[in-house]
Amino acid sequence: MTIDASRGAEAPPELVQLLTPEGERVQHPDYDIDLTPEEVRSLYRDLVLVRRVDLEAVALQRQGELGIWASLLGQEAAQIGSGRALTDSDMAFPTYREHGVAWCRDVDPIKLLGLFRGVNNGGWDPKEHNFHLYTIVIGSQTLHAVGYAMGIQRDDAAAATIVYFGDGATSQGDVNESFIWASVFNAPIVFFCQNNQWAISEPLERQTRIPLYRRASGFGFPGVRVDGNDVFACLAVTRQALKNAREGQGPTLIEAFTYRMGAHTTTDDPTRYRVASELEAWKLKDPIERVKAYLFKNELADQTFLDGVEAEADQLGADLRRRCLALPDPEPLAIFDHVYAEPHALIDEERAQFAAYLEGFER
Amino acid sequence: MTVMSLSKALNEGMRKAMEDDPKVLIMGEDVGKLGGVFRVTDGLQKDFGEDRVIDTPLAESGIIGTAIGLALRGYRPVCEIQFDGFVFPAADQIITQLAKMPMRSLGAIKLPVVVRIPCGGGIGAVEHHSESPEAYFTHTAGLRVVACSNPADAYSMIQQAIRSDDPVIFFEPKRRYWEKADVDTADTGWWTPMDKGLVVRPGTDVTLLTHGPMVKTCLEAAQAAEEEGRSLEVVDLRSLNPLDQPLVMESVRKTGRAVVVHEAPVNQGLGAELAARITEQCFYHLESPVLRVGGFSTPYPPSKLEEHYLPDLDRVLDAVDRAFAY
Structure with missing residues (x-):
């Protein structure tokens, strides 16, 4: 069957970009950003450090220290740009790949590893960071985020919610329901879709016939596509959308157009379903290289600065490795902890029985 | 002592819970002006407003998913699933999120969400309106599952379910909604704990x-x-x-x-x-x-x-x- 892919696509997609892959600063009629040299250097540092966290985690998995890892390689700008747009009172709901956003929310990277090492299912207090736990079921968190945003409305608070999901998730019922809820209740939320072109092995064409950001208009709120490898644009667009949400203007869908440069997870083999030239083309749009080029061109940083960031990354990676290896395995009876908030007769009974069983081996 | 039907007892129990705690919300399809298809939430939106008694879009997964989000923000949502056979679109949110998120958080998160489900047959209804899906939920760790059988228990158990810091699946015997009995609303000394038979x-x-x-x-x-x-x-x-x-x-x-x-x-x-x-x-x-x-x-x-x-x-x-x- 031949599908006319042009049907429904009334005009070529527009892309908000403020920094070209070559590191040239460009203007956009609707979005702009005024960054001090210090802020640009700080963004660069974040991009480099989260990439190092990611590379270290991949290496730890390859050495058997993590069960699995979902790499953010290539998506650093989308995550740092949007994450840095958040205020302390805003709340973020991630998937399982938002290591960069976690970094922006001051979640210690070691806490991300617990889930992937198998010592717990989520190791941080969401309230402490206003960063929810990783959600593995695709798209489920979009509804939690909208509910949370409805709570913000009822509290009359000056805050917004941002929820992350991928291109594959846009096919989920929950994501579409969350669009409807957010729309009819005018919830203060930003839907941040990182379109990294691939849902494991399924290309974008298996999820949609129109650019994803245009889905928003059918639900009754604005959608915008941003260059997901441009940290300036991601920061500017997300900042504006969050501001709109806080000011009662309701939801926005941001499609960050990016690329998953690595595998879906460390168990995946992208060579089975995509061609190498695609990756090579996207490498030219690398989110870090363009900021480095911008820094150099505008003489905002010198080699000493870059070397300093590199050394900091080395230190961070080594420290993360050391602390990962030192993560204690949980005690067997931890299986029964926190299943219920209040006493539960059956859990108590099974815990006691299993404790007695274990003691039998110690005698 | 007041003589009331089981549905009225649930209504009075929810009303009391809403008076006691401003964080208690009612959510569901047709729970507002209509008062629910069984009238269990009758009059609550009129008295507590649309922010606390929320007529939701017609999507059960959305009801439970957004209730989880509201609970994360400190609210105590009481969700109505209109009929037993309609709970399954919400099964994913109930089983993968509502039941498991507290443990996932190592206790940092509590989800005081009540899911009310009218259950059972005997009312001459069409397909999907007469089912008894309790075993799906009793098999899921992290949920408390209760069933009331009479007006007095309906009144006390719905309030206990709302006060519980755990998610509660609350089954209501729909063919008994209209059966009446004495309910003591003045005192709580007679209440039997929700987890006891x-x-x-x-x-x-x-x-x-x-x-x-x-x-x-x-x-x-x-x-x-x-x-x-x-x-x-x-x-x-x-x-x-x-x-x-x-x-x-x-x-x-x-x-x-x-x-x-x-x-x-x-x-x-x-x-x-x-x-x-x-x-x-x-x-x-x-x-x-x-x-x-x-x-x-x-x-x-x-x-x-x-x-x-x-x-x-x-x-x-x-x-x-x-x-x-x-």
Whole structure:
């Protein structure tokens, strides 16, 4: 069957970009950003450090220290740009790949590893960071985020919610329901879709016939596509959308157009379903290289600065490795902890029985 | 003491909970102006406003998913699923998120969400409106599952469910919504904890273990049996997860016979769990195997057949006869 892919696509997609892959600063009629040299250097540092966290985690998995890892390689700008747009009172709901956003929310990277090492299912207090736990079921968190945003409305608070999901998730019922809820209740939320072109092995064409950001208009709120490898644009667009949400203007869908440069997870083999030239083309749009080029061109940083960031990354990676290896395995009876908030007769009974069983081996 | 129907008792219980705690919200389809298709939320939106009694879009996963988000923000949502057979679009949010998120958070998160589900048959309804899906939820760790059977319990249990810091699946026997009884709304001293069962009719020969809409059926069966000289003890389980095992075992050790009665299919249902546990804990007290009376291993039939599908007084007494035949 031949599908006319042009049907429904009334005009070529527009892309908000403020920094070209070559590191040239460009203007956009609707979005702009005024960054001090210090802020640009700080963004660069974040991009480099989260990439190092990611590379270290991949290496730890390859050495058997993590069960699995979902790499953010290539998506650093989308995550740092949007994450840095958040205020302390805003709340973020991630998937399982938002290591960069976690970094922006001051979640210690070691806490991300617990889930992937198998010592717990989520190791941080969401309230402490206003960063929810990783959600593995695709798209489920979009509804939690909208509910949370409805709570913000009822509290009359000056805050917004941002929820992350991928291109594959846009096919989920929950994501579409969350669009409807957010729309009819005018919830203060930003839907941040990182379109990294691939849902494991399924290309974008298996999820949609129109650019994803245009889905928003059918639900009754604005959608915008941003260059997901441009940290300036991601920061500017997300900042504006969050501001709109806080000011009662309701939801926005941001499609960050990016690329998953690595595998879906460390168990995946992208060579089975995509061609190498695609990756090579996207490498030219690398989110870090363009900021480095911008820094150099505008003489905002010198080699000493870059070397300093590199050394900091080395230190961070080594420290993360050391602390990962030192993560204690949980005690067997931890299986029964926190299943219920209040006493539960059956859990108590099974815990006691299993404790007695274990003691039998110690005698 | 006030005489009220089971649906009114639920309504009064929710009203009291909303008065006591401004964080309590009602969410669901048609729960506002209409007051719910069974009128259980009648008048609540008028008195508490649209921010606290929320008519939601028609998507059950959305109801539970957004309720989780509201709970994360400190609210205590009480969700109405319109009919038992409509809960399944929400099953993903209930099973993968509501039940598991507190443990996932190592206790940092509590999800005080109540999911009210009118359940059971006997009202001549169309498909998907008469089911008893409790076993799907009792099998899911992280959920508390309760079922009320009478107005007084409805009043106290809905308030306990709302106060609980755990997610609660709250089954309401829809064909008993209109049955009336005395409810003491002035005092809480008579409340039985939500996770405990009750012996609603003492007896010596056989224990009937049941819940929800079948409690009344079992009480009627016990009355009929008494006229034939048999003394049946009726236990209203009330809590389906956790089960009140001490109460069940005490009763069965006394009578030596147990018959489990529920509307849900017998096959791999709650009765199987009870039979296994009774066998394990009361083996030397048993005069007969634990027997089960319930729905067949079929989908719920068209309403003209439901009287044959649903356990009734005769099917319960038939099982009692079989228990005595051993």
